[in-house]
Amino acid sequence: MDFESKADATVQDQCTAGMSKKIAVNPLDRDFIEEQAKIFRNAWVPVCHESELPEPYDFRTASIGNENIIICRAPDGKINALLNVCPHRGMLIERRPQGSFLEGQASGNPKRITCMFHAWQFDMRGNCVYVAREKEGYQERFSKDDAGLRRLRCIVNYGGFVWVNMNDQPVSMLEEWAGPALSAIEEQLNSVPLEVVHYHKEYVEHGYKAEALQFLNAEKDGAVFDYGHCTITRNEADVKKQNVSTDFPSPDSKATTKVHLFPGYVFDLSGPVLNVTVVTPVDTNRIMIEHRGLAPQGESKTDRDVRAKYYNLNHGPFRIPATGLQENSENNFLSEHYLDEWSMWMGTHPEGLQRITEKDSADKDSSLEANESITGPHVVVIGASHAGISLADRLRKHGFVGNISIFDKQVGGPMERPPLSKGFLLGGGESVESKSLLRQKKWYKANKVRLKTQSTVHKIDKDEKTITVNNGDVIKYDKLVIASGAVPKELPSSKGIGNAFVLRQPADANAIRQTANNSDSVVIIGGGYIGLEVASSLRKKGMEITVIEAGERILARVASKPLAEHLHKLHVDNGVTVITGVGVESVNQEDGIFHSVTLSDGRVIEGEMLITGIGVYPDSQLASDAGLETQFSNGGAILVNNEMQTSNEDIFAIGDVALRREQNIAVESVHNAQETAAIAAAAITGADSPNIQTPWFWSDQYDAKLQSVGIVPVQDDSVYQVERPGKRDGAVSFWSYRGDELVAVEVVNDPATYMEARQCLDTKRFPDPKQISKPSYSPVDSGGGRS
Amino acid sequence: MKDNSMLDLERKIEKTIYKATLALDENNWSAWFELCDETFTYAITSFSPEINKKMTYFSGDKKELIGLMDMLPKHNTDHSPLHRHTSVYSIDISDDGKSATAVSSVTIYQNMLDGINSHLDSGESRLFVIGKYVDEFSIVNGVPRFTNRETKLDNRRLDKGSHWPL
Numbered sequence: 044m045d046f047e048s049k050a051d052a053t054v055q056d057q058c059t060a061g062m063s064k065k066i067a068v069n070p071l072d073r074d075f076i077e078e079q080a081k082i083f084r085n086a087w088v089p090v091c092h093e094s095e096l097p098e099p100y101d102f103r104t105a106s107i108g109n110e111n112i113i114i115c116r117a118p119d120g121k122i123n124a125l126l127n128v129c130p131h132r133g134m135l136i137e138r139r140p141q142g143s144f145l146e147g148q149a150s151g152n153p154k155r156i157t158c159m160f161h162a163w164q165f166d167m168r169g170n171c172v173y174v175a176r177e178k179e180g181y182q183e184r185f186s187k188d189d190a191g192l193r194r195l196r197c198i199v200n201y202g203g204f205v206w207v208n209m210n211d212q213p214v215s216m217l218e219e220w221a222g223p224a225l226s227a228i229e230e231q232l233n234s235v236p237l238e239v240v241h242y243h244k245e246y247v248e249h250g251y252k253a254e255a256l257q258f259l260n261a262e263k264d265g266a267v268f269d270y271g272h273c274t275i276t277r278n279e280a281d282v283k284k285q286n287v288s289t290d291f292p293s294p295d296s297k298a299t300t301k302v303h304l305f306p307g308y309v310f311d312l313s314g315p316v317l318n319v320t321v322v323t324p325v326d327t328n329r330i331m332i333e334h335r336g337l338a339p340q341g342e343s344k345t346d347r348d349v350r351a352k353y354y355n356l357n358h359g360p361f362r363i364p365a366t367g368l369q370e371n372s373e374n375n376f377l378s379e380h381y382l383d384e385w386s387m388w389m390g391t392h393p394e395g396l397q398r399i400t401e402k403d404s405a406d407k408d409s410s411l412e413a414n415e416s417i418t419g420p421h422v423v424v425i426g427a428s429h430a431g432i433s434l435a436d437r438l439r440k441h442g443f444v445g446n447i448s449i450f451d452k453q454v455g456g457p458m459e460r461p462p463l464s465k466g467f468l469l470g471g472g473e474s475v476e477s478k479s480l481l482r483q484k485k486w487y488k489a490n491k492v493r494l495k496t497q498s499t500v501h502k503i504d505k506d507e508k509t510i511t512v513n514n515g516d517v518i519k520y521d522k523l524v525i526a527s528g529a530v531p532k533e534l535p536s537s538k539g540i541g542n543a544f545v546l547r548q549p550a551d552a553n554a555i556r557q558t559a560n561n562s563d564s565v566v567i568i569g570g571g572y573i574g575l576e577v578a579s580s581l582r583k584k585g586m587e588i589t590v591i592e593a594g595e596r597i598l599a600r601v602a603s604k605p606l607a608e609h610l611h612k613l614h615v616d617n618g619v620t621v622i623t624g625v626g627v628e629s630v631n632q633e634d635g636i637f638h639s640v641t642l643s644d645g646r647v648i649e650g651e652m653l654i655t656g657i658g659v660y661p662d663s664q665l666a667s668d669a670g671l672e673t674q675f676s677n678g679g680a681i682l683v684n685n686e687m688q689t690s691n692e693d694i695f696a697i698g699d700v701a702l703r704r705e706q707n708i709a710v711e712s713v714h715n716a717q718e719t720a721a722i723a724a725a726a727i728t729g730a731d732s733p734n735i736q737t738p739w740f741w742s743d744q745y746d747a748k749l750q751s752v753g754i755v756p757v758q759d760d761s762v763y764q765v766e767r768p769g770k771r772d773g774a775v776s777f778w779s780y781r782g783d784e785l786v787a788v789e790v791v792n793d794p795a796t797y798m799e800a801r802q803c804l805d806t807k808r809f810p811d812p813k814q815i816s817k818p819s820y821s822p823v824d825s826g827g828g829r830s
Numbered sequence: 831m832k833d834n835s836m837l838d839l840e841r842k843i844e845k846t847i848y849k850a851t852l853a854l855d856e857n858n859w860s861a862w863f864e865l866c867d868e869t870f871t872y873a874i875t876s877f878s879p880e881i882n883k884k885m886t887y888f889s890g891d892k893k894e895l896i897g898l899m900d901m902l903p904k905h906n907t908d909h910s911p912l913h914r915h916t917s918v919y920s921i922d923i924s925d926d927g928k929s930a931t932a933v934s935s936v937t938i939y940q941n942m943l944d945g946i947n948s949h950l951d952s953g954e955s956r957l958f959v960i961g962k963y964v965d966e967f968s969i970v971n972g973v974p975r976f977t978n979r980e981t982k983l984d985n986r987r988l989d990k991g992s993h994w995p996l
Contacts, residue, residue, distance in 0.1 A: 095881050103880075140880045241885050242878045245989045331987075335881075351886055360988035361874060361888035363898070363905050 075327045082306050082388045083108035084209040087217050089308055089321055090114060092335060093122060093203040094238035100145040100154055100167065104137055106323065107209050112195060113137050114205055115144070115156070117167035124197035124207040125169040129158035130190045136165075156192070163187075169194045201225050201310075202232030202317065202337065215270070219454070223550075224272035226557055227300050228312045231291040237317065240347065241336030243360045251307045251322045251330050252385065258303060259377040269454055271305030271384025273377050291315065292339045294346040303377075305384050311358070316350045318358040334358060383484045420445035422727065423510060423520035425500050425665070427451035429460070429716035430698025431526035432481045437724030439490045445521070447492045450512060452499040453548060457481040460713075463552040464576040468559065468584075503669035505691045522693055522727050525666055525681060526720070529659035529699040529711060534568065536630040540637045543630070543653040546573055558652050563587060566640055566650035568627055570597030572742050574656035575610060578619050579744040588619040589648050591640065593626040600658075603755045605764045605777045606789045610744065617745055622648075659711060661700040669694075674702055680709050686726035687719050695723040710754065714739050737804040747773070750797040753787030753804050755779050762786060765815050769793035776800065778815050785809040799823045840921045843930055843967060843974045850976070851916045851936075854995065859899040862995075866892055867968050867975040872995055876961075876983040887983070888995070895995065908991050910943040912958060927969060929977075934963040936981070938996055959985045959996065 090105040091114055102115045104127055113127035113136070129136050136158045144154055144167070151157030155164040155172065164173035169192035174180075177187055196208040198217045206217050213220070225232070247254065259265075265275040276299050291298040294315050302310040307322030307330075317337040322330050336354045338347060356362060374382070422438060424431045427449045435447045451457065458480055487494050495512070502511040509517050531545035542562075544555050559565065559581055567574045570592030578588045590597070598607040614621050626643040630653065639649040661680040667673050672690035674680045680702035687695045687703075697719035699711045714736070721733040742749040756762050759781065767776045774793035778800070779786050788800035799822050803810060810822035846865055853861040863870075872895060874888040890898065915937045923930040940958040942951040961983040967974040981996050 141882065239881045240883060242881045242883075242986060243876075243885075243887070244987045246987065247990070352889070355886065355888055359887050361993045363901070363993055 075324065077389065078324070079108040082385070083324070084110070085214055085388070086306055087198075087206045087208050087213070087220050089201075089204040089319065090124070090207050091205050092237070092239045092319075092337065093199050093205055094236075094337075094340070095141060096122065098143065098145070101141075101143050102137065102156075103141045103205075104139065105207075107207060110209060111135055112207060113156070113192075114197070114207070115167040118154075122197060122199055122205055123168055124195040124205070125156075125165075126193035126195065128192075129160065129163055130171075130192065131158065131161055131163050131174075134158060134160050136192075163190070165192050201229060202237050204319070220270050221272065221304055223553065224268040224270075224274055224302050224304060225310065226553070227274045227276065228291075228298070228302060228310060230561075231298065231312060232310075232317065234290075235292050235339040236341075237292075237337040238340045239335045240338045240351070241316075241354055241359070242334065244331055244333045245360065246325065247330050247332060248328060249330070250328055251324050252382075254322055254330055254332070255303070255305075255307050255381055256374065256378045258309065259381055260375055262375070262377055265377050267377065267380040271381050273303050273380060275301045275303070275377075291317065292342075294342075294349045303381075305381060306388075314353050314357060316354040316358070318354065334360075387484075420521040421519060422447050422522045422524065423518060424449040424524045424526055425510070426526035426528055426662075426698070426700075427453070427457035427481070427494060427496070428526045428528045428698055429481065429713050430528070430720045431524070432457055433717045433720035434524055434526065434697060434724050435490065435492045436482075437721050438728060439492075441724055441728040441730040443724075443728050447490075448495065448518065449492060450495045450498040450500050450510070450518075452497065454497055454550070457494075458549050460547070463549060464546055464573050464580065468552060468556050468577065468580040500665060503665055503671075503694070505669055505671075505694060508693060520693075522695065524723060524727075525663075525689075525694065525696040525700055526698045526716075527662040527665065527700050530662045531655070531659050532657050534627065534630055534655055534657070537637070537653060537655055539635065540630070540632050540653065541635050542651065543632075543637045543655065545655050546577060547659070555652075555654060559584060559586065562651035564650045565589075565652045565654060566591065566637075566648055567654045567656060568640070569656035569658070570594070570599075570621065570623065571656055571658065572598065572601065574654070575614065575744055576742060577654055577656065578614060579617070582614075582617055582619055583745075587650075589650065590614065590619060590621045591625065591627060591642065591648065592621070592623045595624050597621065597623060600757060601755070602751070603757070603764045603777050603779055603787070603789060605766060606749075606751075606791075609775065609777075609791065610747075610749075613745060613747055622646075659699065661702075661709065663696075663700050666694075666696065666700075671696075685722070686732075687723040688726060695726070697723050710738060712738065712740050737801065739801065747791050748794075749789065749791055750794065751787065751789040752797065752801045753779070753785075755787040755789070756781070765812050767796070767815050768818055769796060770818060778810070778812065780809075780812045783809060783812060785812075836923060836927075839923055839927065839930070839969065839972065839974070842972070843921050843923075843932055844918045846967070846974050846976070847916060847918055847932060847934055847963070847965060851914045855912065855914055857911075857994075859896075863892065863896065865976055867977045868892060869968075870895075870976050871978050872981075873979075874981045874983060874996060876986055878986050880986065887988075898994065902994065907993070908944050910991065911941045912992055912996070913939045913941060913955070914996075915939070916963065923969075929969060930967040930974060932963075932965045932967070934965070936961055936963050936996075940991055958991060959983050959988070961985070961996075 088107050091103045095103045096114060096116045099116050099118045099120060102113055104111065104113050106112060111127040112124055114122060114124050116122050127136050136156060144156060147153045150159040152164060155166065157164045162175045163171060166172050171187040171190040174187040196211065196213060198206045200206060200217060262275045265273045267273045290296055291312055296315040298312040298314060300312050309320045311318040319335045319337065321333045324330050336358060338350045422445060424434060431449055435449060438447060499513040500510045501513060503523065509519050511517050531547045533545055537543040542558055544551060546552060546555060564587035565581055567578050567588065567590045570590050574590055575597065578590050582588050596604060596607045597611055611621055628641045628643050630637065631639045631641060637653045639647050641647050663673050663678055663681050666681045667678050671694060672682045674682060681689055681696035681700055682704055683689050683696050683701045685703060687697050687701060689696050698716040699709065701719055702709050715738065718736065725732050737753050739752045762779050762781050764777045764779050767778060769775055769792065774791065776788055776790040776793055776796045778788050785803055790797040790800060803822055814820040815822060850862055850865050870892040872890055873886055875884060875886050877884045916934050918932060918934045921930060921932045937960050938958045940956050942954045942956065961981055964980040964982060965976060966978040968977045
């Protein structure tokens with residue numbers, strides 16, 4: 044161990060001991076100490092604002108997880124965070140809350156951080172620049188170059204806040220940790236330089252979790268994000284009715300968003316002042332809350348007074364307390380999300396291994412690699428898709444007692460994808476993120492399923508029966524299931540454009556929603572279900588929509604012509620421009636910003652954002668590299684038998700990435716994902732094969748709910764449709780026949796007919812095509828047709 | 831040397847400040863307002879060495895304050911009484927005798943009633959805040975009335991407690 048390491052170790056021990064005395068930590072309270080170590084020393088903390096140390100050599104002190112820190116502005120203006128403890132004897136160096144090192148002090152030279160005990164001196168970057176009696180006392184055994192204040196990870200971002208992480212190797216970088224949650228207000232925070240104009244703190248007699256839960260339980264709705272964060276947004280429509288600006292920093296802003304960051308930081312932009320509260324636990328049942336009010340730098344006194352008035356009424360220490368009864372004290376989904384995160388950090392959750400320290404998580408990973416904790420067979424799943432999660436669920440339901448590990452490249456828990464192109468895009472406080480989790484986190488624990496997110500599998504070695512993950516781990520498997528799904532196709536000319544999107548993952552939907560909130564028009568390339576659902580959702584937000592479909596009609600690959608015409612009219616009636624039979628010649632951009640497309644007939648269609656929904660291709664590169672048989676020599680879907688087994692007997696493929704040899708087209712749907720997962724699970728466990736249902740699909744567009752059962756063979760000219768009016772207004776169904784054989788039914792706003800149609804197809808009972816158009820004819824009870 | 835009329839006026843101002851203290855201790859808002867001119871304004875301020883700025887924590891004119899007091903019964907509140915110890919340090923009367931300023935030291939104790947656990951906390955007195963009153967008066971017919979009070983707190987840590995004028 045070198046000197047600095049020894050010094051650091053001493054510092055850690057002494058500092059912890061010193062702080063423990065100082066703030067009266069009960070040493071027997073293991074929860075408190077564990078939380079300090081596992082959560083607060085690993086979380087990003089907004090310790091202060093850059094305006095609190097505006098000039099070079101200014102400093103501010105703070106504490107995180109029982110450690111004293113100092114934040115300094117270096118001569119070059121850069122802000123650094125350092126442990127405020129001298130490496131010599133572990134003494135606290137700077138005791139003032141704020142000040143400047145520019146001028147000399149009684150026991151300190153100008154421009155130096157000086158320890159008052161033995162006069163060791165440090166510069167603003169923490170380098171040791173003077174050790175008293177260095178040569179005389181230490182000879183060659185030690186040099187000041189070997190010492191220094193421990194530098195901490197420090198980033199200035201999100202409105203000029205100084206974020207510090209005590210962990211040298213944070214579990215995630217700040218932008219990943221806080222970015223998605225703060226994205227709702229990031230633009231407003233960064234629109235003008237801010238300064239702290241109000242500061243007070245209070246001690247509250249309860250723990251930080253109680254403080255957070257009190258805040259979250261008072262909210263009725265919100266959106267949740269990874270790492271336990273959430274945003275709460277008031278109904279923007281209500282705000283707009285008031286005909287006032289919603290944009291901070293306008294002094295009449297009625298901004299509407301509050302961001303709650305785990306474990307206890309709130310960025311409240313619900314008015315003309317940004318209020319930021321930071322919780323610091325003092326002991327088991329006591330916290331300090333710092334309140335900062337921020338306003339634009341250099342504004343007029345009039346504007347500043349308006350903000351101060353608002354701030355004092357709503358956030359100041361003399362604000363009037365809330366009236367009436369407390370809001371619901373029962374945990375809501377926001378607080379459950381918070382508690383889930385807490386248990387992950389504390390290692391009491393199956394995903395907790397990702398949230399503990401880097402070192403700890405590495406230890407957990409290695410146990411997985413060595414299979415030390417694994418007894419019995421190990422099923423490894425690549426991709427936490429509908430198919431992957433369904434497979435794990437089915438395995439457990441079949442009584443599989445071995446190990447199940449799912450590796451997924453995405454951040455965060457696996458989510459339902461269908462809502463992403465529908466209600467999710469409407470935003471405005473919809474809590475689809477939480478509600479759309481494929482499985483709540485407790486499911487993984489209950490079913491002993493290991494989920495490893497942000498884990499990209501780089502290689503399959505089918506001879507050694509191992510996979511290699513991006514962190515270098517090599518994982519052995521007994522059975523491997525590839526459920527990697529599909530990747531959206533992009534136009535080459537739209538790649539790299541800032542406001543051009545595809546839609547597949549939650550992150551895509553988030554990005555589209557954020558951009559749509561600030562855009563008035565969108566061009567959508569592709570008249571498939573994704574494109575039309577996005578058009579419907581964004582049209583509801585009042586955007587001007589143009590859908591461009593190169594085929595002669597929309598939904599040319601997946602729906603009957605009568606249904607396509609019905610939906611085409613529906614979109615036109617709702618004010619969407621639908622252009623068919625014309626390709627896109629070029630996507631036009633300037634400085635990386637999309638502004639228009641040029642069509643093959645020369646027309647130029649302008650828009651403020653571009654969304655491409657022209658289909659997907661199977662994500663099969665990994666399988667192809669491993670030598671598994673695929674649809675084409677250069678890729679395509681992974682070919683499987685009727686048990687979803689690939690060309691290697693220990694490797695299965697399910698969902699969008701797989702294609703059964705007897706099929707000629709891949710079916711991308713939730714039903715297909717679930718069915719292929721069920722077949723593979725049965726094959727792996729030796730259970731009976733599941734009953735095969737007729738494929739089904741659904742879509743929501745405007746007020747129309749489309750349900751279809753069976754696959755419409757759109758290329759088969761012998762197939763024809765019969766329209767059947769529904770009993771309610773707007774209800775209609777289209778029955779596709781080949782001769783007298785019913786092959787598919789598409790239903791709009793008529794769930795009862797859908798159930799009848801499904802029953803007919805599942806039981807191969809074919810209603811008479813000549814009678815089906817009569818509403819009085821019952822397809823199920825008539826006895827007509829054949830069975 | 832001050833003449834008797836000036837000394838008398840100083841005594842009246844001093845007495846007015848102490849009357850205000852008693853009225854505020856008793857939450858007798860109407861008695862306090864009677865000591866205030868119609869143009870009265872009030873503010874609680876503090877200087878934060880943490881952010882190097884003077885801050886206003888609370889402000890309002892007489893009308894706003896009366897409105898606030900009227901609303902008090904409708905709000906949840908901590909009922910722990912506050913007890914002010916005021917010492918008038920200086921009084922400066924203008925040459926024309928129509929206005930004056932006074933600086934007083936104030937220490938406010940909180941006699942716990944509610945607390946977190948009133949079973950344990952009630953009856954205990956705690957130091958609540960310290961600071962100064964900077965008062966301005968108008969003097970009409972020899973009667974001083976408050977036209978402005980700035981309560982300059984030293985505290986920046988302000989826990990659960992009062993939300994009315996200190």
